[in-house]
Amino acid sequence: MAAGLAPASGIVVDGREEGAESGATFTTRNPATGRPIAEVARGDTPDVDRAVRSARRAFDSGVWAAAPPAERKAVLLRLAALVLEHADELAVLDTVDGGKLITDTSQFDVPGAAAILQWYAEMIDKTYGEVAPTAPGDLAIVTREPLGVVGAVVPWNYPLEMAIWKVAPALAAGNSVVLKPAEQSPLSAIRLGLLAVRAGLPAGVLNVVPGYGHEAGRALGEHPDVDCIAFTGSTAVGKLYLQYAGASNLKQVWPECGGKSANIVFADAADLAAAARLTADRMFGCAGQVCSANSRLLVEKSVAKDFVAAVSARAMELVVGDPLDPASTLGPLVSPEQAERVMGHIERGQESAALVLGGHRVEGLPGGCFVEPTVFTDVDPASALAQEEIFGPVLAVTTFEREEEAVRIANDSSYGLAASVWSDGLARTLRVSRALRVGTVSVNTIDALDVVTPFGGVKQSGFGRDLSAHSLEKYTSLKTTWFAS
Structure with missing residues (x-):
């Protein structure tokens, strides 16, 4: 199957696969052989701008953020089903692109990614707000609102699964997402973006921009119209995203960084x-x-x-x-x-x-x-x-x-x-x-x-948390609405 593999390798923006605005590409190689697999669109600042604009339009339109919970749940469940339907293809992509064992990608990574999607899909209509204790006659309700545009930056060691760790709860909360996969292993993320369109996710709700960290990654971190960065990678790069946020729009940054356990x-x-x-x-x-x-x-x-x-x-x-x-x-x-x-x-x-x-x-x-x-x-x-x-x-x-x-x-x-x-x-x-x-x-x-327990660390391992119901919190903001008597 790998010999005849012809993977998608473009930028997924507004529900379509396109090349980089500059026309530039980079080569992704099979680390087991050194041979090239594909020429991948080399996203940069103009491409990130395009993806963020698409995500913002989708969010502001309410086509996803304001959709009924049951509708959003159904779309994510369809996406999970498509991941399983294309399990062999996705497993091979992560094996030839990232060097992961086919036994791991086929038995654990891809089925695990689908299961996490299913889990967060089921969370959508089981997440409630609060009624605060107030004086008689007043009513104060606390709701969780989607943040808006989430930038997800993921590493190369678990290409599909790490993408799902970010994308699933961000979408479940009602956000639009711009996903930046690692340049060493971008192919399964690009395929995920195209499968999401087939599942019925509205155009612009999930965009995928492959490219280098110092180009596409930095552009996403510095973008003034991105509301949140969810990052997994090295501590050194996690610190850069905190700097990008401080120098731009004070966006939230949720870093899950290195370890020496x-x-x-x-x-x-x-x-x-x-x-x-x-x-x-x-x-x-x-x-x-x-x-x-x-x-x-x-x-x-x-x-x-x-x-x-x-x-x-x-x-x-x-x-x-x-x-x-x-x-x-x-x-x-x-x-x-x-x-x-x-x-x-x-x-x-x-x-x-x-x-x-x-x-x-x-x-x-x-x-x-x-x-x-x-x-x-x-x-x-x-x-x-x-x-x-x-x-x-x-x-x-x-x-x-x-x-x-x-x-x-x-x-x-x-x-x-x-x-x-x-x-x-x-x-x-x-x-x-x-x-x-x-x-x-x-x-x-x-x-x-x-998936039922949070994953993340302390100290210079960062303070982001993936998995569990708790990870939904970082993709939402609390809103208080007070009705006075």
């Missing part, structure tokens, strides 16, 4: 073998390109040697190869540039820590983007290996002897996205979970996640 393993964990397997599977899944990846393993010293050996043994079972091959269990990094960045971290890490597994590019595979599962031990908690987000298959291991020491090391990070705690002691897991300064703590598992 700690996986704390105590000796009293009920099943250390299972913990080791899941540690390896989750750390090296998506080639380590996950913002909440538990890339810092903090393991109690008395069991550290055997535990690290078990993690390494599991990692050695991974089959590195073509992500389109169902037998592969570890695919490439998204680009040669990302692979080079990860290798730089590995080379510098060997100056201060012990490399016990991996540490090299995989020989014999094309593209130059495949990096071995890599494990460092004796990692200084203050070192770059422990402090910087590598975003690759690199695990940094540090030992501890006391619970307080584990908590201190885990919290000694500029990030605060997620953490895991393994212990059979209920009191201990409660104490440690409360002491950790993160957005999500997974107890006796890793990276627990579902």
Whole structure:
């Protein structure tokens, strides 16, 4: 199927696919082979202007924002059904464009994206306002109003699913959206924009502008007629969007940024073998390109040697190869540039820590983007290996002897996205979970996640929240209407 793939690659504005106003394009490549997939429209400021105008017209007309809840629900449910109908195509797009395993995109990412769309569609007619307590004779009602035009900027590691994380609640709340996918993996987002038109979403309600971050992304962040930016990506770029907002119209910015999550393993964990397997599977899944990846393993010293050996043994079972091959269990990094960045971290890490597994590019595979599962031990908690987000298959291991020491090391990070705690002691897991300064703590598992719970962090992991009913809040504003007697 991939050989004959002819993906849509334009800008989706006002319900149509068009080229960039400048006529410029950029090449998106398959990281597993290095071969080009498509020439994609290179959106820039004029294209963002066009998309924002389209979104504003649609919003001001009320064709979506003022549509009956049941009507909006029906359209989003149709879009979810179309995502499932085109599941094979969307899965292949994310695999060839972003290097994700076809087993992951087909079994988890695409069905998960459709399920999230369905969930928010069902929320539309189940979201209520409030009646405030007032003096007799007065009536004060509090309603949630859509913000207007939402700019959604999403990363390359989960191209379709991250887009849905932003688009679904923003549309459910009644907003119009301009979606800017990552330049490394824009194809499934473009396809989503066209499927939305087929589902009956009015023209202009969802626009998709592919392009580079410093061009299309910046233009969206600085645009004076965008009311909100929902962003997932690096902390450095998240800070830029806050600057763009301050320099333009003080738009709301909801950043969900980087992470350096700690996986704390105590000796009293009920099943250390299972913990080791899941540690390896989750750390090296998506080639380590996950913002909440538990890339810092903090393991109690008395069991550290055997535990690290078990993690390494599991990692050695991974089959590195073509992500389109169902037998592969570890695919490439998204680009040669990302692979080079990860290798730089590995080379510098060997100056201060012990490399016990991996540490090299995989020989014999094309593209130059495949990096071995890599494990460092004796990692200084203050070192770059422990402090910087590598975003690759690199695990940094540090030992501890006391619970307080584990908590201190885990919290000694500029990030605060997620953490895991393994212990059979209920009191201990409660104490440690409360002491950790993160957005999500997974107890006796890793990276627990579902649409029913919010996802996001603290500190320099940002303060945006995706998923759950809570994410609807960031796409709305509170309005009080007071009727005096």
